[in-house]
């Protein structure tokens with residue numbers, strides 16, 4: 001078990017971690033989440049004795065890392081995959097680590113197989129891709145067959161097969177009773193991998209609870225309601241009826257309505273009472289991403305602004321070549337995140353529409369309802385006063401922690417069993 005008590009780290013005037021207390025227990029994957037610069041890496045470095053706390057303490061199995069005898073046999077970590085002597089081969093790198101800890105050489109070949117690097121084991125690591133480097137870092141973490149494992153962004157740069165492999169590896173390590181502590185910014189991946197979450201913002205603890213509880217606590221369930229596509233006036237009417245009954249109603253990009261604040265039977269009754277036919281009335285739970293955005297929106301330090309392309313308008317205005325099959329295609333509207341469905345204000349300083357409707361309000365609306373503007377809840381002032389033309393290139397799509405099919409058996413072929 002990892003235990004932090006009152007953990008604090010200051011760098012000069014900057015407090016990176018402030019009075020952090022938590023436990024990471026064995027047997028489950030614990031996700032470590034927080035916005036950029038919130039103190040995750042600093043916390044991990046303190047756990048591993050690479051940074052000294054300004055105050056407080058952190059222990060592994062009750063002992064500070066630096067006092068753990070032959071630590072690599074007990075604690076494995078992937079912090080910075082690039083921290084490898086680039087002139088060495090993957091095998092040489094792992095062999096030198098193994099020798100330092102009295103780990104037999106055959107274990108090196110085992111872990112090279114586990115991470116799927118057998119074929120390139122004798123190649124210099126400075127020619128490795130980002131994903132190959134990550135695999136090598138994971139191999140190093142597994143080398144001592146440790147009971148406690150820390151991974152900082154382990155899927156960074158991995159291909160889909162590698163991401164699936166890491167997900168299964170984390171779960172397997174936890175199922176074996178190990179302590180697995182994983183930081184990631186990929187909410188959809190965390191939703192599939194972690195059972196417990198520790199969330200920090202600006203160095204302070206925001207949440208320490210099971211994933212399910214975290215989503216329930218930081219979002220509201222909602223209903224999706226769809227009226228016949230052929231009769232748009234019915235949708236308008238339903239929006240008004242539900243809004244008058246106290247619901248938060250937001251138009252989804254696909255034409256459905258997202259309704260919070262009313263139970264499904266009530267929505268059904270109201271629709272029936274207003275003589276409105278429904279094509280869909282379905283319950284939905286918010287995603288981990290939505291819940292995370294809701295919780296952390298006030299502690300995000302680094303937000304993107306819209307790319308104004310000052311002085312570059314000519315390039316944007318240049319007519320885009322229109323090939324067959326793309327009539328009317330608009331030039332790309334930018335790569336900066338657009339006014340986000342979850343928590344990002346449309347413009348700095350403007351209120352976040354999500355805050356008005358916890359768990360709801362994702363839709364940018366794409367022009368519906370026309371009177372209120374995109375994403376505006378019915379009967380409420382539209383926080384996005386500017387007209388918005390429709391789906392934008394580069395707009396982030398909401399990620400859902402959709403249930404994914406179990407991995408087919410042969411997908412992990414490149415990796416070998418960890419014989420230990």
Ligand SMILES: Nc1ncnc2c1ncn2[C@@H]1O[C@H](COP(=O)(O)OP(=O)(O)OP(=O)(O)O)[C@@H](O)[C@H]1O
Nearest residue numbers: 011014015016034035036037038039040041042043
């Ligand atoms: N050695 C250092 N000297 C000064 N400031 C530092 C140092 N290390 C980290 N910081 C600062 O501490 C804060 C937390 O950084 P940290 O890297 O722990 O955040 P993080 O949550 O891991 O971020 P990210 O998600 O971007 O990796 C940041 O403001 C960072 O600039």
